[in-house]
Amino acid sequence: MSLPRFLEAVRAAAGFLDPVVWTDSPHQNGADLARSLAGADIWLTPAAVRDFDPDDFVLLSPEERDRLADAVSRFRAVAEDVPGDKPATQEQVAEALPQFLTILEVLKPYLTGPHATEIKRAIWRAWSGSESWIPTFDFRTDVDWAGDPCVRVVLVLNDDVDVESSEVQDRLQPIRMGILRNFQQAKLPYWPYVSVTSRSEVWERTHGVER
Amino acid sequence: MTLAEELLDTARHLVNRNRSRPTQADLRRAVSTAYYALFHLLVGDAVDRMTPDESVRAELARAFEHREMRKACQGVLTPPQPSPLPLLFGGPVGAELSQVATAFVYLQDERHRADYDRGRHFDRADARGTVAQAGKAFEAWAVVRSTPAAQAFLALLFFGLKSVKTR
Numbered sequence: 001m002s003l004p005r006f007l008e009a010v011r012a013a014a015g016f017l018d019p020v021v022w023t024d025s026p027h028q029n030g031a032d033l034a035r036s037l038a039g040a041d042i043w044l045t046p047a048a049v050r051d052f053d054p055d056d057f058v059l060l061s062p063e064e065r066d067r068l069a070d071a072v073s074r075f076r077a078v079a080e081d082v083p084g085d086k087p088a089t090q091e092q093v094a095e096a097l098p099q100f101l102t103i104l105e106v107l108k109p110y111l112t113g114p115h116a117t118e119i120k121r122a123i124w125r126a127w128s129g130s131e132s133w134i135p136t137f138d139f140r141t142d143v144d145w146a147g148d149p150c151v152r153v154v155l156v157l158n159d160d161v162d163v164e165s166s167e168v169q170d171r172l173q174p175i176r177m178g179i180l181r182n183f184q185q186a187k188l189p190y191w192p193y194v195s196v197t198s199r200s201e202v203w204e205r206t207h208g209v210e211r
Numbered sequence: 212m213t214l215a216e217e218l219l220d221t222a223r224h225l226v227n228r229n230r231s232r233p234t235q236a237d238l239r240r241a242v243s244t245a246y247y248a249l250f251h252l253l254v255g256d257a258v259d260r261m262t263p264d265e266s267v268r269a270e271l272a273r274a275f276e277h278r279e280m281r282k283a284c285q286g287v288l289t290p291p292q293p294s295p296l297p298l299l300f301g302g303p304v305g306a307e308l309s310q311v312a313t314a315f316v317y318l319q320d321e322r323h324r325a326d327y328d329r330g331r332h333f334d335r336a337d338a339r340g341t342v343a344q345a346g347k348a349f350e351a352w353a354v355v356r357s358t359p360a361a362q363a364f365l366a367l368l369f370f371g372l373k374s375v376k377t378r
Contacts, residue, residue, distance in 0.1 A: 145323035
């Protein structure tokens with residue numbers, strides 16, 4: 001599982017939604033939306049949420065993470081019932097749409113926040129090729145201690161990676177520098193602070209127990 | 212052993228005390244101490260080069276400002292263009308100095324979060340990685356500390372980035 005891949009899939013699926021739905025227009029009602037979307041239900045697919053793993057969201061609050069996980073679970077249940085050779089029914093669309101909109105709302109900082117796409121791309125480019133030992137990463141915008149805008153990047157390491165070893169530090173440094181360089185090239189007005197965590201510690205925090 | 216080396220040792224000790232179940236207090240103190248280890252490494256080397264007089268060195272050491280040092284490191288890593296820094300450094304900033312500057316900026320922010328942000332949870336891997344990054348910065352500094360580029364870097368830390376005018 002990987003957060004960037006999940007974000008890409010959700011973004012792609014959301015691209016098939018009517019932009020009016022995206023913007024949550026008050027002039028639309030649920031029945032109208034369901035009717036208008038029933039024939040264009042490409043977004044209603046399990047593939048949209050296939051890569052979801054709540055443990056990838058290191059920087060989300062527990063409440064938001066639970067809300068996201070619940071919406072994904074409900075969305076997936078409907079999407080898996082849609083036959084591959086027929087469009088979704090109006091009822092299925094009506095049931096799945098609120099869940100998908102909840103997903104988009106929770107993911108708003110990742111998908112539509114200021115510079116969200118450029119930030120993710122800058123990190124992704126530096127991280128790419130390291131998936132075997134850094135399966136995923138999370139990020140959010142923030143301000144640092146001096147009040148300057150920054151991005152908190154958390155690289156999630158596999159449990160067998162010894163972060164204290166000289167070799168691992170040597171492998172992390174080019175990633176830190178790559179992120180910084182990519183931020184600079186993209187003229188992103190943030191300083192990237194790159195920290196690490198481990199899979200098991202994310203699990204412990206998410207589930208409140210040791211793995 | 213210098214003060215900087217003792218501080219790094221202390222950070223390593225704290226981060227590995229109660230290895231399976233370290234307290235947040237240990238992890239926070241380890242992170243904060245790792246920053247001060249690097250801070251004193253650089254300040255110590257800088258004042259040693261400025262004067263042989265011990266009492267003057269102590270006064271000079273107090274004149275270093277954390278914020279200005281951070282800005283200098285950020286300026287070294289992402290110099291504004293056009294930049295006179297390559298002239299000062301005798302070329303592009305090398306990998307070792309980049310490693311020291313990266314670590315300094317990161318550790319300083321982590322130090323503030325460790326000391327003041329009560330909402331921040333420090334993971335074991337996070338704190339150990341931070342202390343290890345400080346250790347690597349020590350190693351990188353040992354490689355370059357006698358070079359002209361390192362002297363220019365120390366001067367920037369003391370006088371600040373503003374002292375270097377862009378054309």
